[in-house]
Amino acid sequence: MDYKTAAKGITQGNSLPIYVCYGTEKYLQQEFIQHVIDKLIEPDQRSFAVSRYDLSETSLDTVLDDAETMPFLADKKIVIAKNALFFTGAKESTKVEHRIERLLEYLKSPVDYAIIIFVVDADKLDERKKIVKALKESQSAIPFLPLSVDELSRWISRRADKWGVTFEDGAIDKFILYTGAQLQILTSELEKLSLFVGPNGCITGELIGQLVVRSAEQNVFILMDEIVKQRLDNALSIFHDLLKQKEEPIKILLLIARQFRIMLQIKELEQQGYSQQQIAGQIGAHPYAVKLASEQGRSYSLAKLSGLLSQLGDLDYRMKSGKVEKALGLELFILEIPS
Known part of the structure; x- marks a missing residue:
């Protein structure tokens, strides 16, 4: 079940006893958790009807004990447990013991006055595990993926x-x-x-x-957009602004190289028939970044992109070895890109 359907169900009074929130969009996760609290717990009850645990420090038994304890002066209670890595294939570094079999038993007959929200800091769950299969069947696993x-x-x-x-x-x-x-x-x-x-x-x-405040990474992304659109005056203006902000030319070079590398990867995957959403998953980039990089990459052939990356590698060596003044070398490269 997706988070929108889950949120709508809660609004309509059809909440589930357990939710497992996972995926890369942490902001949407927090929005969803706050939505559950806002809809089910009165503001003046939240100090005692909402509990929070860290499963790297607290056992699963403690969380379930809390859930099974009747709420105090409230109709419902919400128990939030973060760092629930036992739903994934990751190796846990904590020495806290978690009895997953008890959670399986609880899932068969949960109390009607508590909602447990597990938060998993991982892109996906381990679907080979019995507990994950049970959660999927009950539609309790909610992915929070990058928006298209x-x-x-x-x-x-x-x-x-x-x-x-x-x-x-x-x-x-x-x-x-x-x-x-x-x-x-x-x-x-x-x-x-x-x-x-x-x-x-x-x-x-x-x-x-x-x-809008822009990071160095975003300024380089915008710089690349200006280069692709042949607006070199704007590109150089952004580059000089980065230098005024004390950004190291070698860092700027590496960010430019990363963007050309992403363009190259996208172009290669597009030629293999991948969609932009699939490419985003393949290279670990946001779908919107893939869309923009794909549009930027249309101005270059695979050979051109490979050549530019080779030039950047050579420039990196010359900058680090003192054979060229860093800012000047990078500025000349920016001017030569369209040719």
């Missing part, structure tokens, strides 16, 4: 609606480009932009460029 390109745009639009603001045409794409598609950062930056434009205000691309 379309889902991400809709997610931002819904957030903007809550703040009472809109984006001008094309501005959402620029917003994602500048923030890196990380939901926590997107939320923080959207809040800032919304407060700036005020209720019923419109967020423009120009405003995003002025106010």
Whole structure:
């Protein structure tokens, strides 16, 4: 079951006794957990009706004992247990003993006044395990995966609606480009932009460029976009801004090389028939980053990309050995890319 269906069920009063939250989108996980709390526990009861445990320090028995204990001055209770690595194939470093057989027994006859939420810091569960199979059958395992390109745009639009603001045409794409598609950062930056434009205000691309804080990685991503679009003046302006921010030229070189390497990987996988969503899983990148890198890569052949990576390797050696001044060498490379 996906998290949207699970959240809708909770809103409609059809909550499950156990949820196992896993996947890479930690922000969506926390949103889901807060949704469960908001819908089931009154604000003045949360200090005693919501329990939190760390399974690297606390046994599973303790969590289940808490769940089976009647709630105090509340109709329901929520027990949240993080670091539930026993659902994965990872080797646990903790010496805490977890009796999984007791959880299997509990799953057969859970109490109706408690909800247990296990949080797993892993991309996937080990489906060979009996407990994972049982959770899948009961639809208790909830994956939190990166949003697709379309889902991400809709997610931002819904957030903007809550703040009472809109984006001008094309501005959402620029917003994602500048923030890196990380939901926590997107939320923080959207809040800032919304407060700036005020209720019923419109967020423009120009405003995003002025106010959104960009990491070195995102600045290099934008720099690459300007290079691909043959806007070298803009690219050099971004490069000089990075230098003013005391970013090391070799670090910038490595980030540029990583982007060209991603373009090369995507182009090779696309030629093998992979979809962008499949490629994202293959190379461990966000779907939106894959979309942009795919568009950037269309300007280059496989041979050109391989050649640029070779040039960057040679430039890296010359910069580190003092044969070329670092900033100048990288600037000349940027100017030579389109040729």
